[in-house]
Amino acid sequence: MDNIPDYLVLRLNGTSFLDRREEILSIEYNSIFTFAEFKMEACRTLRVKYDPKCRLFDKEGIETFEDDLNMLKSHDVLYLASRGEDFDYSSVLNDYDRKDVLGEGGFGKVYHAVNRETGEDVAIKFMDISHYLTHADQIEEIYREADALQKLNHSHIISLHKAFVQRKEVILIMEYAGGGELKDRVEEMKDMDEIYARFIFQQICSAMSYCHNRGLIHRDLKLENVLFKEKGGMIIKIVDFGIAGVCKPQEKEKTDSGTLSYMPPEVLSGEKLEAGPGIDIWALGVMLYTMIYGKLPFYGDTEDEIINCIIKKKPSFKDKKTISKELKDLLIKVLNKDSDKRLSMFDLQNHKWMEMQDEEILKSIEESKLEQEQEEEKK
Known part of the structure; x- marks a missing residue:
């Protein structure tokens, strides 16, 4: 690994802000890691048994591979899926403290929430897709909001921070606008x-x-x-x-x-x-x-x-x-x-x-x- 960061923040996949298992992985500059050795060190640091199928994800839920390691910077956060499971987005969702309901629509609710670490105000939209899982057209309709917003960057259009699927819900974490309709x-x-x-x-x-x-x-x-x-x-x-x-x-x-x-x-x-x-x-x-x-x-x-x-x-x-x-x-x-x-x-x-x-x-x-x-x- 070239450009090795001083240290990374490791978290166990699926843990919330309140019960999160978090450790610092210090990396010696004279150490040379293979990707397998890097994952073994991550498991050791978080005190979980090493499984060759284990996976690493960044804060956006994007899987990290060997080629990505050179792009990491000090303080970056990685989530360890110790059994090789998919990224658990509750790790992200639980970083937010839900406040009041901003609105309700045909698909679900929108909440005002605050990031527990940064204090940033956001709006979180929960769209229930449980009744639409057999209808491709309706599922496509639900995904349009995330797809459309991610392509837009304008001062008068609400910005989308994150979009993901959790169980039978599509969840959008968006810019907060609290001035009313x-x-x-x-x-x-x-x-x-x-x-x-x-x-x-x-x-x-x-x-x-x-x-x-x-x-x-x-x-x-x-x-x-x-x-x-x-x-x-x-x-x-x-x-x-x-x-x-x-x-x-x-x-x-x-x-x-x-x-x-x-x-x-x-x-x-x-x-x-x-x-x-x-x-x-x-x-x-x-x-x-x-x-x-x-x-x-x-x-x-x-x-x-x-x-x-x-x-x-x-x-x-x-x-x-x-x-x-x-x-x-x-x-x-x-x-x-x-x-x-x-x-x-x-x-x-x-x-x-x-x-x-x-x-x-x-x-x-x-x-x-x-x-x-x-x-x-x-x-």
């Missing part, structure tokens, strides 16, 4: 002024543009899936790529998932089931309209009424609240029933409303109010 913020404020809403909307669009440029669509964009990083703050994080799909040439995939009120007409009518960026663009329009008016643009008392409204009716702008003509133009274009005529992400981000100065927006709102008053006088 955008949905709750909208309900608290009743409606948002254009400048406030635009600041948040621009962040969401930036994140989704990043995704679309990489051939990834979210497919379940909604107010509930946008979190604030901190309470009272205005920095957002997009979460829940659980049904995200990769949209690349020759790799179109069908979609019938998503939340009904945010689904575009072409999907609900069955006209177009291929997953594409237009699905997210429509959802962005629904989100922005709801942020501005405090209510969904398309609604009904039953699913059939909601579907009929989305497919056939135009969004209403006849409200006591007056908006700028630029915002109205943007909403009309992103909520276009014809997906081929709907704004692209590029055109959305470069729309005049997205680039106007705050003072220009306020002036445009006043002009719209004056026009409305003049129209009322003519009646």
Whole structure:
């Protein structure tokens, strides 16, 4: 072994933070280890019987082989599976102290947790797959969230620290965003002024543009899936790529998932089931309209009424609240029933409303109010 570290931290596979067997393996620089000798020394250090089938894993659960030894650094942690068993991810999970439940979904729960060693706040999502083990499509759907998040690195997308399978659960350890849902913020404020809403909307669009440029669509964009990083703050994080799909040439995939009120007409009518960026663009329009008016643009008392409204009716702008003509133009274009005529992400981000100065927006709102008053006088 070249580049031998001073020492390594050895832990027995499957032990928790509280009952962990941990020893320091000091390595003499004049010692020359074969990989077998290295494993024998690890067993001796942890006082377990040597078994030629024993295995070593790093903190991520990735098995360590002879070629990996040169990459080790002092203080690195290795887990010894003394009987040759697979890595036990409870070793990782038990490093975290679970706090309160952040949310519940169709597949399981999300907890706020704290790393006992570092004090870092994280969110841990437990997804029960016990009822889906015989359905390949549903299992694939569960794994999408981990796969999608691991490919993304954006300031407004929740980051994934670790993802693993433990017994009949998929477990995701993610960045913590404790500021609450955008949905709750909208309900608290009743409606948002254009400048406030635009600041948040621009962040969401930036994140989704990043995704679309990489051939990834979210497919379940909604107010509930946008979190604030901190309470009272205005920095957002997009979460829940659980049904995200990769949209690349020759790799179109069908979609019938998503939340009904945010689904575009072409999907609900069955006209177009291929997953594409237009699905997210429509959802962005629904989100922005709801942020501005405090209510969904398309609604009904039953699913059939909601579907009929989305497919056939135009969004209403006849409200006591007056908006700028630029915002109205943007909403009309992103909520276009014809997906081929709907704004692209590029055109959305470069729309005049997205680039106007705050003072220009306020002036445009006043002009719209004056026009409305003049129209009322003519009646």
